[in-house]
Amino acid sequence: MQKASKIYELFLSVTPGLEVFAKEEIKDLLSSEFFSEVVLDLEDGLTLKSSDLFVLLTTIKFLKIPTRALLRIEEFKARDLPKLYKKLTKINWNEYIPTTENDFKVSSHNSRLFDDRKIIKATKDAISDYQKAQPFKAKYSQLEWSHPPIIFLRFEEDMCQLSIDCSGERLDKRGHKILSAKAPMRESLGAALIRFINENEDSDYPLLDPMAGSGTIVSEYLLQDELNNKRAYNFENFPIFRKLPAKKIEMAPIEITRKAFANDINQDNIKAIKKNLEQYNLEVTHGDFFKMKELNHDNIIIACNLPYGKRIKTQKNIHDFVNDFFSKAQQIGAKSAYAVIPETFIIDKKFKILRSQRINNGGIWIQFVRASFI
Numbered sequence: 001m002q003k004a005s006k007i008y009e010l011f012l013s014v015t016p017g018l019e020v021f022a023k024e025e026i027k028d029l030l031s032s033e034f035f036s037e038v039v040l041d042l043e044d045g046l047t048l049k050s051s052d053l054f055v056l057l058t059t060i061k062f063l064k065i066p067t068r069a070l071l072r073i074e075e076f077k078a079r080d081l082p083k084l085y086k087k088l089t090k091i092n093w094n095e096y097i098p099t100t101e102n103d104f105k106v107s108s109h110n111s112r113l114f115d116d117r118k119i120i121k122a123t124k125d126a127i128s129d130y131q132k133a134q135p136f137k138a139k140y141s142q143l144e145w146s147h148p149p150i151i152f153l154r155f156e157e158d159m160c161q162l163s164i165d166c167s168g169e170r171l172d173k174r175g176h177k178i179l180s181a182k183a184p185m186r187e188s189l190g191a192a193l194i195r196f197i198n199e200n201e202d203s204d205y206p207l208l209d210p211m212a213g214s215g216t217i218v219s220e221y222l223l224q225d226e227l228n229n230k231r232a233y234n235f236e237n238f239p240i241f242r243k244l245p246a247k248k249i250e251m252a253p254i255e256i257t258r259k260a261f262a263n264d265i266n267q268d269n270i271k272a273i274k275k276n277l278e279q280y281n282l283e284v285t286h287g288d289f290f291k292m293k294e295l296n297h298d299n300i301i302i303a304c305n306l307p308y309g310k311r312i313k314t315q316k317n318i319h320d321f322v323n324d325f326f327s328k329a330q331q332i333g334a335k336s337a338y339a340v341i342p343e344t345f346i347i348d349k350k351f352k353i354l355r356s357q358r359i360n361n362g363g364i365w366i367q368f369v370r371a372s373f374i
């Protein structure tokens with residue numbers, strides 16, 4: 001009888017509140033021929049499954065909203081440290097992480113093993129003893145890891161689920177930001193905002209971020225369909241991946257031509273945007289948004305991560321600032337305007353408002369808010 005092929009599982013971690021956007025993003029990606037064998041399982045968070053490890057791991061380069069991707073390695077029962085150690089010495093670590101520097105993340109629920117330090121020590125000992133018995137090939141010691149591989153051990157009812165992070169640096173780090181402004185927005189949040197806008201606007205709209213900072217929103221808009229190969233991923237170092245025959249990624253060509261505009265009051269930010277995004281279809285201006293003249297494009301959509309909180313001070317009361325932002329967007333002729341703001345901000349009843357669900361942005365609950373003017 002033919003042996004059934006192994007199904008690999010990739011767990012995607014997502015900022016709380018961005019799950020719906022990530023789900024839509026994954027569904028869109030899996031609708032393309034190249035990824036058609038990959039299945040999305042929603043039973044335990046967002047998990048991608050496939051027998052084709054090359055294709056499964058390649059999804060990581062396309063997904064803009066998840067923060068990390070963890071490859072499930074093994075699941076076993078472990079009620080005490082000697083048992084855990086024994087199980088871990090049996091893992092074929094050389095297939096995944098031929099390095100002696102690792103990070104560890106432990107979580108435990110309803111399990112006899114719960115002490116992080118003891119669990120990490122047993123894991124380190126097991127990896128070290130495994131590597132002494134079976135040293136990895138010398139060529140692998142030359143590999144560069146953008147972030148030491150993180151080994152995740154999750155205990156639930158005495159079952160240990162072992163996963164290895166495939167991302168390296170967090171996935172929202174796109175690799176094209178050379179210069180960064182004050183309080184930059186996480187790119188994953190920017191990508192989710194673009195999804196929210198796309199859902200509510202006709203395709204092919206011109207986008208203006210009038211307080212663009214380092215340009216996260218416009219860059220996520222312009223690069224939304226592109227594979228991100230401007231950075232390294234830890235999985236590219238895994239010997240199990242390196243041994244696989246590479247497949248040519250064929251995706252349907254994207255017809256949409258996108259145009260974006262970025263403005264900021266701060267000259268350093270303007271320099272950063274120009275440097276970060278010089279090769280894209282972007283017009284950059286320097287000035288105060290509240291003094292901006294009428295737009296000379298029809299149907300412009302404005303989107304902005306408004307300055308708020310301790311790191312960025314505004315002279316005005318924050319509620320006035322948001323309402324002035326929407327009023328100004330309307331006055332200069334935008335079709336609609338989107339703001340990323342804390343959910344507690346009060347918006348004038350005169351605006352026709354649509355809110356996304358709440359998102360936990362580093363401890364502050366925020367929302368995408370749309371005001372439409374037509």
Ligand SMILES: C[S@@+](CC[C@H](N)C(=O)[O-])C[C@H]1O[C@@H](n2cnc3c(N)ncnc32)[C@H](O)[C@@H]1O
Nearest residue numbers: 184185211212213214216264265266288289305
């Ligand atoms: C929260 S930051 C935007 C961060 C941006 N989304 C990013 O990811 O880098 C707010 C930006 O608004 C700019 N700003 C504040 N008041 C402004 C104004 N009146 N006109 C134009 N830009 C302004 C600041 O210089 C700052 O770069």
